[in-house]
Amino acid sequence: MDANDYTQIKASIKRSFNIDLEHYKDEQMKRRLDSWLVRTHIETWKDYFHLLATDGKELERFRNYLTINVTEFFRDPSRWDLVRQEILPYLIKSSKENHQIGGLKLWSAGCSIGTEAYTMAIMMDESAPTQKYSILATDLDRGALAKARARGPYNEEDIRGLSQPQRRKYLTAAAPHHAVESLQKHINFQEQNLIADRFDTGFDLIVCRNVVIYFTAETKDKLYAKFSAALRPGGVLFVGGTEIISGASKFGLQNFGISFYKKA
Numbered sequence: 001m002d003a004n005d006y007t008q009i010k011a012s013i014k015r016s017f018n019i020d021l022e023h024y025k026d027e028q029m030k031r032r033l034d035s036w037l038v039r040t041h042i043e044t045w046k047d048y049f050h051l052l053a054t055d056g057k058e059l060e061r062f063r064n065y066l067t068i069n070v071t072e073f074f075r076d077p078s079r080w081d082l083v084r085q086e087i088l089p090y091l092i093k094s095s096k097e098n099h100q101i102g103g104l105k106l107w108s109a110g111c112s113i114g115t116e117a118y119t120m121a122i123m124m125d126e127s128a129p130t131q132k133y134s135i136l137a138t139d140l141d142r143g144a145l146a147k148a149r150a151r152g153p154y155n156e157e158d159i160r161g162l163s164q165p166q167r168r169k170y171l172t173a174a175a176p177h178h179a180v181e182s183l184q185k186h187i188n189f190q191e192q193n194l195i196a197d198r199f200d201t202g203f204d205l206i207v208c209r210n211v212v213i214y215f216t217a218e219t220k221d222k223l224y225a226k227f228s229a230a231l232r233p234g235g236v237l238f239v240g241g242t243e244i245i246s247g248a249s250k251f252g253l254q255n256f257g258i259s260f261y262k263k264a
C-alpha cells in the first residue's frame with residue numbers, strides 16, 4: 001500500500017468507525033490492513049469500502065480486527081499474583097490512610113470483552129471479600145463491550161487461566177460459559193476512546209494492558225500523562241508485560257516493580 005492509499009484508508013476508517021489511525025504506528029497498521037484485505041479476497045480497498053457501506057456484519061468484523069481485542073482471564077498470571085500479594089494490600093492500606101470513602105476505585109482501560117474486569121472482580125472476591133470497591137471498564141469497541149456486558153460467552157482459550165474451583169464458582173456451569181451475575185454488580189462497562197475522551201479522577205488502580213502497543217510514542221506519552229492525572233496520589237498504573245514507560249518521572253510516575261508504576 002502506498003502513502004496515498006494509506007491516507008485514503010485512514011480517512012475512510014475515521015468516517016466509518018471514528019478511529020483515528022494517526023495515533024497508531026504506520027508500519028504495523030499498514031501490515032495489518034494489507035493482511036486483512038488478502039483474507040477478504042477483495043482486490044482493492046475501494047471495493048472493500050463499497051462492501052462495508054452495505055454489509056453491517058462485515059463492518060463489525062473489520063472493526064473488531066482493527067481494535068485487536070485478544071484477551072483472557074488472568075492474562076500473565078505471575079503479574080496478577082503480584083497484584084494479589086503486594087499491590088492490593090498496599091492499595092487497601094494506603095487508601096485507608098487517605099480516608100478514601102466509597103472503597104477502592106479500579107479501572108480496566110481497554111477492557112475488550114470484559115475478562116480483565118471480571119479477573120479484577122474475582123481477585124477482590126477471593127483476596128479482599130469485605131473491601132468495598134468499584135470497577136470502571138472501558139473500551140472503544142462496541143461489539144466487545146456488548147459481550148462484556150452479556151458476561152460472555154467465553155471460550156476455552158479465554159478461560160484457561162481459571163482454576164477448576166474458580167470455574168465452578170465464577171462461571172455458569174454449562175458451556176458456552178458466562179461469568180456469573182454476582183461478579184458484574186461492581187463493574188460499570190462504558191464506551192470510551194482513551195485517546196480522545198476525558199478521564200474520571202481519583203483511581204487507586206488503573207489496569208491498561210496490551211492496549212498501547214500500536215500507539216505512536218507521542219500518543220503513548222499523552223495517554224500516560226492523562227493516566228497519571230486520573231490516579232490518586234499513591235495510586236498504581238498496571239501495564240502490559242512488554243510495556244515500559246520511558247521517562248516515567250516526567251508524568252509523575254515512579255517504577256513500582258516490573259509492569260507497575262506508582263503516582264508520586
Ligand SMILES: C[S@@+](CC[C@H](N)C(=O)[O-])C[C@H]1O[C@@H](n2cnc3c(N)ncnc32)[C@H](O)[C@@H]1O
Binds near residue numbers: 069072139140141144
Ligand atoms: C488486546 S486488547 C487488551 C484487552 C485487555 N486489556 C487484556 O490485556 O487482556 C486491546 C483492547 O484495547 C482497545 N482499544 C484500542 N485502542 C483503544 C482506544 N483508543 N480507546 C479505548 N480502547 C482501545 C481495543 O478495542 C481492545 O479491546
